[in-house]
Amino acid sequence: MTSSEITTTADTPGWNRIRMIENPNVRYGLVVIALIYILWSAGTLEMNWTRLLNGIPRAVNMFSRMFPPDFGRWNLLVKGMLESIQMALAASLFGMLLAIPLGICGASNLVPKPVYLAARALIVLSRTFHEIIIAIFFVKIFGFGPLAGVLTLIVASTSFISKMIAEDIENMTPGQLEAIRATGASFPKLLIYCITPNTLPRFLGVSIYRLDANIRHSTVVGIVGAGGIGQVLAASFSRYDYDFSLAILITIVTLVFAGEFISSWVRNYLR
Amino acid sequence: MLQVIDLEKVYSTGTKALSSVSFAVDEPQVIAIIGPSGAGKSTLIRCINRLVAPTSGKVMLDSIDVASVSRRELRKVRRRMGMIFQEYNLVDRLTVMENLLSGRLGYVSFWRAYRRKFPPRDVAAAFKLLERVGLEGYQNTRADALSGGQRQRVGIARALMQAPDLLLVDEPTASLDPKTSRQIMRLLVELVNEQGTPALVNIHDVALAQSFSDKIIGLKEGAIVFQGTSKEITEDVLTEIYGEEDWSLTIRKVDEEDEDTGSKKGKKDNGYIQEAVAG
Numbered sequence: 001m002t003s004s005e006i007t008t009t010a011d012t013p014g015w016n017r018i019r020m021i022e023n024p025n026v027r028y029g030l031v032v033i034a035l036i037y038i039l040w041s042a043g044t045l046e047m048n049w050t051r052l053l054n055g056i057p058r059a060v061n062m063f064s065r066m067f068p069p070d071f072g073r074w075n076l077l078v079k080g081m082l083e084s085i086q087m088a089l090a091a092s093l094f095g096m097l098l099a100i101p102l103g104i105c106g107a108s109n110l111v112p113k114p115v116y117l118a119a120r121a122l123i124v125l126s127r128t129f130h131e132i133i134i135a136i137f138f139v140k141i142f143g144f145g146p147l148a149g150v151l152t153l154i155v156a157s158t159s160f161i162s163k164m165i166a167e168d169i170e171n172m173t174p175g176q177l178e179a180i181r182a183t184g185a186s187f188p189k190l191l192i193y194c195i196t197p198n199t200l201p202r203f204l205g206v207s208i209y210r211l212d213a214n215i216r217h218s219t220v221v222g223i224v225g226a227g228g229i230g231q232v233l234a235a236s237f238s239r240y241d242y243d244f245s246l247a248i249l250i251t252i253v254t255l256v257f258a259g260e261f262i263s264s265w266v267r268n269y270l271r
Numbered sequence: 272m273l274q275v276i277d278l279e280k281v282y283s284t285g286t287k288a289l290s291s292v293s294f295a296v297d298e299p300q301v302i303a304i305i306g307p308s309g310a311g312k313s314t315l316i317r318c319i320n321r322l323v324a325p326t327s328g329k330v331m332l333d334s335i336d337v338a339s340v341s342r343r344e345l346r347k348v349r350r351r352m353g354m355i356f357q358e359y360n361l362v363d364r365l366t367v368m369e370n371l372l373s374g375r376l377g378y379v380s381f382w383r384a385y386r387r388k389f390p391p392r393d394v395a396a397a398f399k400l401l402e403r404v405g406l407e408g409y410q411n412t413r414a415d416a417l418s419g420g421q422r423q424r425v426g427i428a429r430a431l432m433q434a435p436d437l438l439l440v441d442e443p444t445a446s447l448d449p450k451t452s453r454q455i456m457r458l459l460v461e462l463v464n465e466q467g468t469p470a471l472v473n474i475h476d477v478a479l480a481q482s483f484s485d486k487i488i489g490l491k492e493g494a495i496v497f498q499g500t501s502k503e504i505t506e507d508v509l510t511e512i513y514g515e516e517d518w519s520l521t522i523r524k525v526d527e528e529d530e531d532t533g534s535k536k537g538k539k540d541n542g543y544i545q546e547a548v549a550g
Contacts (some may be wrong), residue, residue: 173358173360175356175358175359175360176360176361176362176363178322178356178360179354179356179360179361179362179373179426179429180362180373180376181322181349182320182322182349182352182353182354182439183349183350183354183373183374183375183376183377183429183433184346184347184348184349184350184376184377184433185346185373185376185377185384186346186381188381189376189381189384192381192384192385193362193365193369193373193376193384194362194373197362197363197364197365198362198363198364201364
């Protein structure tokens with residue numbers, strides 16, 4: 001045992017890495033099950049080849065009718081676009097404002113347990129449904145148009161931003177909160193003097209990211225009738241005005257790019 | 272001044288952190304609380320300003336029982352107790368001046384705090400304290416740009432901004448190097464003497480405790496097992512507090528006593544806040 005050479009004998013046990021799944025039967029068994037599943041699902045996949053083939057000439061037809069893009073009805077385009085931008089801006093602003101109280105209530109280190117649970121339940125609930133589903137609800141309730149779209153985006157923005165705020169507050173070192181509490185500061189003063197400086201940069205960053213996301217989403221919710229450029233797009237498709245559709249798509253891409261560019265610039269500045 | 276009577280703390284996990292702790296602080300002096308990790312030192316300090324709610328017992332600050340006052344009264348009584356932390360606990364994204372002024376949060380209105388418009392005498396006091404702790408000119412530096420020793424100086428100044436009747440100090444030197452530790456302890460002792468504010472100091476470094484304190488409380492498993500002066504710390508006492516170990520090198524020889532803790536105790540003067548008004 002005093003030998004300087006590394007040997008593996010009965011006295012000096014070798015070393016094996018610890019596996020996530022210790023039992024080799026289970027480990028390889030899972031691999032076999034995965035393989036069987038892939039083969040089985042490939043076998044049951046019903047590809048309707050004739051339908052797929054029929055689709056190709058239709059696609060060619062559609063794309064050829066898209067060119068050249070028709071910007072002739074630019075007034076309709078601009079109107080829809082502005083509506084989308086307005087929807088995004090309004091939704092982001094209201095989302096930010098509503099997210100502050102909800103986010104604070106969702107931070108377990110600040111509020112009593114029942115408040116925390118209620119706020120978190122609200123956040124989770126509003127994140128459960130996709131924007132489209134919420135938009136369909138609001139269109140049913142408030143009718144077609146941008147109001148339904150704005151409300152949809154407000155719900156989505158609020159839940160998203162408030163979740164970020166809550167998590168940012170929970171990640172704060174408890175010491176700072178303790179120190180400010182120890183000075184005899186009340187809860188509102190704790191908010192402005194300790195929590196705000198710690199969470200403001202990220203709050204603004206997330207909000208701007210959300211504004212960018214809202215511009216994208218505002219084009220989507222329009223498709224179910226909730227106003228904005230999406231509604232114009234859906235209408236153009238249903239009227240087979242494919243050249244106009246392409247013009248709209250190009251405009252959307254430009255807008256989203258611009259939004260992305262501006263938001264990343266601002267977020268860099270905040271950091 | 273401060274009287275702790277039969278203080279008990281049982282955490283919701285069932286851990287008994289403090290059991291019938293009683294002691295009194297009645298003159299401006301530095302009282303060190305020593306004891307092994309988990310002995311309840313931090314809990315004791317935090318029970319005094321109720322950052323941790325005691326299970327039973329009384330914490331009498333003059334005639335107010337901190338353990339049982341309403342939340343509103345609690346905020347008022349917390350203003351009278353300055354707290355200093357191991358991790359400094361400054362608000363990192365705020366400037367040194369804003370951190371100092373946070374010591375006045377209990378006294379100013381919400382809007383003043385929001386706009387950072389503190390009364391001129393508070394600002395004057397802050398500048399004076401900044402100079403006193405050796406950070407002149409740092410008022411606009413962000414707290415996270417300071418070194419550990421500098422941060423602790425800001426922490427001390429913030430606590431003193433409250434013009435407190437009592438200082439609660441939780442392991443002030445545990446995150447600092449030995450030299451900075453001594454500087455910070457010396458500053459603390461000087462300020463206690465200048466302002467006539469007693470300080471309760473949690474400290475795990477026995478030698479530091481002996482050098483810089485007037486009185487030592489030994490805590491073991493949540494109970495007080497020793498109360499006395501630093502000269503009364505013997506190997507037996509340390510064994511009682513911490514358990515069996517060779518203590519011969521830890522104990523500070525009495526004849527080496529220097530004038531660090533000197534007897535130059537003054538009457539409690541008016542403190543920086545009032546001084547600035549007069550000036």
